Amino acid sequence: MTSNNKLFGVLVPVISVIIGLLAGAVIMLLSGHNPVEGYAALWAGAFGDSYTIGETIRRTTPLILTGLAVAFAFKTGLFNIGAEGQVIVGWLAAVWVGLAIDAPMIIHLPLAILAGAAAGGLWGFLPGLLKAKLGVHEVIITIMMNYIALFVTNEIIRNVLTEQETTTGTIADTASLASDWLQSITFYSRVHYGILIALFAAFIMWFIIERTTYGYELKSVGFNSHASNYAGMNVSKNIILSMVIGGAFAGLAGAMEGLGTYGTISVMSGFTNLGFDGIAVALLGSNNAFGVVLAGLLFGVLKEGAGEMPTAAGVPTELVDIIIALIIFFVASSYIIRWALLRFKKEGK
Amino acid sequence: MDYAIEMLNIRKEFPGIVANDNITIQLKKGEIHALLGENGAGKSTLMNVLFGLYQPEKGEIRVNGKTVKITNPNIANDLGIGMVHQHFMLVEPFTVTQNIILGSEPKNKFGKIDIATARKEIQELSDRYGLKVNPDAKISEISVGMQQRVEILKTLYRGAEVLIFDEPTAVLTPQEINELIEIMRALINEGKSIILITHKLKEIMEVCDRCTVIRKGKGIGTVDVSETNTNELASLMVGREVNFKTEKIAAMPEDTVLSIQDLYVRDARKVDLVKGLNLEVRSGEIVGIAGVDGNGQSELVEAITGLTKVKSGSIKLSGKDITNLSPRKITESGVGHIPQDRHKYGLVLDYSIGENIVLQTYYQKPYSKAKVLSYKEIFDKAKQIIEEYDVRTPSVYTKARALSGGNQQKAIIGREVDRSPQLLIATQPTRGLDVGAIEFIHKKLIEERDKGRAILLVSFELDEIMNVSDRIAVMFDGKVVANVKPEETTEQELGLLMAGSQVNKAGETSR
Ligand SMILES: Nc1ncnc2c1ncn2[C@@H]1O[C@H](COP(=O)(O)OP(=O)(O)OP(=O)(O)O)[C@@H](O)[C@H]1O
Numbered sequence A: 001m002t003s004n005n006k007l008f009g010v011l012v013p014v015i016s017v018i019i020g021l022l023a024g025a026v027i028m029l030l031s032g033h034n035p036v037e038g039y040a041a042l043w044a045g046a047f048g049d050s051y052t053i054g055e056t057i058r059r060t061t062p063l064i065l066t067g068l069a070v071a072f073a074f075k076t077g078l079f080n081i082g083a084e085g086q087v088i089v090g091w092l093a094a095v096w097v098g099l100a101i102d103a104p105m106i107i108h109l110p111l112a113i114l115a116g117a118a119a120g121g122l123w124g125f126l127p128g129l130l131k132a133k134l135g136v137h138e139v140i141i142t143i144m145m146n147y148i149a150l151f152v153t154n155e156i157i158r159n160v161l162t163e164q165e166t167t168t169g170t171i172a173d174t175a176s177l178a179s180d181w182l183q184s185i186t187f188y189s190r191v192h193y194g195i196l197i198a199l200f201a202a203f204i205m206w207f208i209i210e211r212t213t214y215g216y217e218l219k220s221v222g223f224n225s226h227a228s229n230y231a232g233m234n235v236s237k238n239i240i241l242s243m244v245i246g247g248a249f250a251g252l253a254g255a256m257e258g259l260g261t262y263g264t265i266s267v268m269s270g271f272t273n274l275g276f277d278g279i280a281v282a283l284l285g286s287n288n289a290f291g292v293v294l295a296g297l298l299f300g301v302l303k304e305g306a307g308e309m310p311t312a313a314g315v316p317t318e319l320v321d322i323i324i325a326l327i328i329f330f331v332a333s334s335y336i337i338r339w340a341l342l343r344f345k346k347e348g349k
Numbered sequence B: 001m002d003y004a005i006e007m008l009n010i011r012k013e014f015p016g017i018v019a020n021d022n023i024t025i026q027l028k029k030g031e032i033h034a035l036l037g038e039n040g041a042g043k044s045t046l047m048n049v050l051f052g053l054y055q056p057e058k059g060e061i062r063v064n065g066k067t068v069k070i071t072n073p074n075i076a077n078d079l080g081i082g083m084v085h086q087h088f089m090l091v092e093p094f095t096v097t098q099n100i101i102l103g104s105e106p107k108n109k110f111g112k113i114d115i116a117t118a119r120k121e122i123q124e125l126s127d128r129y130g131l132k133v134n135p136d137a138k139i140s141e142i143s144v145g146m147q148q149r150v151e152i153l154k155t156l157y158r159g160a161e162v163l164i165f166d167e168p169t170a171v172l173t174p175q176e177i178n179e180l181i182e183i184m185r186a187l188i189n190e191g192k193s194i195i196l197i198t199h200k201l202k203e204i205m206e207v208c209d210r211c212t213v214i215r216k217g218k219g220i221g222t223v224d225v226s227e228t229n230t231n232e233l234a235s236l237m238v239g240r241e242v243n244f245k246t247e248k249i250a251a252m253p254e255d256t257v258l259s260i261q262d263l264y265v266r267d268a269r270k271v272d273l274v275k276g277l278n279l280e281v282r283s284g285e286i287v288g289i290a291g292v293d294g295n296g297q298s299e300l301v302e303a304i305t306g307l308t309k310v311k312s313g314s315i316k317l318s319g320k321d322i323t324n325l326s327p328r329k330i331t332e333s334g335v336g337h338i339p340q341d342r343h344k345y346g347l348v349l350d351y352s353i354g355e356n357i358v359l360q361t362y363y364q365k366p367y368s369k370a371k372v373l374s375y376k377e378i379f380d381k382a383k384q385i386i387e388e389y390d391v392r393t394p395s396v397y398t399k400a401r402a403l404s405g406g407n408q409q410k411a412i413i414g415r416e417v418d419r420s421p422q423l424l425i426a427t428q429p430t431r432g433l434d435v436g437a438i439e440f441i442h443k444k445l446i447e448e449r450d451k452g453r454a455i456l457l458v459s460f461e462l463d464e465i466m467n468v469s470d471r472i473a474v475m476f477d478g479k480v481v482a483n484v485k486p487e488e489t490t491e492q493e494l495g496l497l498m499a500g501s502q503v504n505k506a507g508e509t510s511r
């Protein structure tokens, strides 16, 4: 049964992706485009040269982190819709520290990164606290926290960090994740060292969840809070901890944007969508650290490659969004795929 | 011969285990047919095959003489087969009526769900079989016994002619068991046929016509109940003689371990359920709590273990005040607890058996060091317990969910007893266990006693209380109303005390 489950855990997302891509091909055909050309353009847009590879990696970095943010909370049975807001406050905090402090890189950079994680963690802490102590559903609170993050951040950019401008100044070099060397080997793409942080974070998540007593408690509370209480675990503490760590991952995603990709933060007219995409990444990655890395990469590739599709194959970028949506649809309805797989196995016997 | 159901040479495998190996069972029309076997023998599996939840690898199923393929429970329903599961499958926030029609909702001509008609029909069914179910009550607000009747109604509503009961009496109080037996008789009178799984041989002798015995997945045979007795049934099922009377030397109680004074505990609705209770348990004795369900036993246990807050009064463990400490602190002070509801409290069903074995000790050495788990130690410990307590599972890596009910229980008991706590609270410890396992668990409890531990046994089974306890504390209306010795009392007297009558100085009961 367990080996079966593991196999399914891998097969279901892979099949969903394949069906999603096939469905995308059908839609391209129906709308009068050549799917082979379309996907070739997508591939070229993501891996065509060293510049696009660099950009693909840059795009993947925050998606892995927001995927981890959602997946981690999910291990405790919590639905962290608030990754979006956690990204925004993490971005703001990291840039703020990058602007405001004068220190050598060895202090400044870690400090700025940690500020991002801490801000995200705080944004997770509040919904966690409300859930644990008052039983308020985390979905509602995290959605509201997203809006609070967006508007408060815009206000701070306009009135505190600048004087009625829409973009802050650029952070000090000592707080930057950008790398001349990485840029030079990728034709000056915006790739930065953040990918290492994202991969390290995935490892940390795996380690906490699978190897430590914290992970044991977090999962136990997610599976059965009554039994966890009986066993002497502090259910409230674990709910809060899970939201804080999840929030910290999302805050890091924001820090990657602020310290790596842009070096600034601008007034936003709407959400970054990094947090919302994180939900899909977590789902596709079966809420497992390694799966999230692969799913994050897939999303990075699709989103980056999509840029090439209108120019090279005349396929509108919206189509890529449709394909992504279809993939998510098929993962979410994995029940159908599971059922079909079981059916298939039976017949084969 | 007219058979309602025939299951011929059924084989069902799970990874690493053959749960049913060539089993045959034939149910005559209008009979109550017992299915007997040890924990993990494959009874629930066999019935799940009949109900279409599992597909057999081999074998044939006939309904009224016709060969059928039952690939899902809907087909079973259409064939008139209904099942009352070992663990109920009800939606708690829904009403009785909503639960019963779930999945086969009656629609009026506009396609709207016709609750009113359904409600009337359910009321009629309930009256006809004497079920006394209120169709408008919420599941979360009715007793376990009532929930079971809802499950019965669910099958009747879907037109079941054959009813499968999987250990229905394990969760019931003696009173409720008598009522269920009446209900089963009423069902037979209306022409239904019943397959009954139970570990209680007395019940088989009382209501069943025939009994099919399986052992370790294999069919042993079918006997006429009128031509057998409990001893024969037990040895057929276990494969050896079973000793019903527990052997033990007289207790030699020493220091007081648990001392409770003037305890008051409220339930979630802020009603006092424990009202000024006093109780002592000394090391080297087993104190049995006898009482009708709902007289504060669960609240008492929850208060001692820290799962519920105490309103007033004190609980001391070897002189140390543990009133209102956290469950963790209480466990660490030396209290073990076999909980009444094994799925809600006892196990994390999605964890492996190994992970469940360290549910209270995972953070201690050697199971973890510097917060890092040591799976080798965890699974080694689990292997030892599985061995010692005869928990039948393919491996320690198997999810707790996949174990048979009785084996889940054995794993919990193994975990709690193995820690050898100063005070062991055992709530219905042998619920759902086969006679062989019950004998073994009772022996273990007595062994712990002889090591000088204090044991508090809460059970609704007077047999168990009388057999195992050294002293019986009778609980009524939130208080201990009498302390009696098992050898100086009778089940009748206990029954009266549990109903609230007083004992005068001479030891005689009066109303
Ligand atoms: N879904 C499953 N996956 C794997 N193994 C299973 C599954 N269900 C049951 N088993 C195994 O099949 C065997 C028979 O289990 P079953 O539940 O039929 O026992 P049972 O006779 O009903 O026992 P009990 O009296 O304890 O309820 C057990 O060894 C159990 O571990």
Ligand SMILES: [Mg+2]
Residues within 6 Å of the ligand: B043, B044, B045, B086, B166, B404, B405, B406
């Ligand atoms: Mg069973």
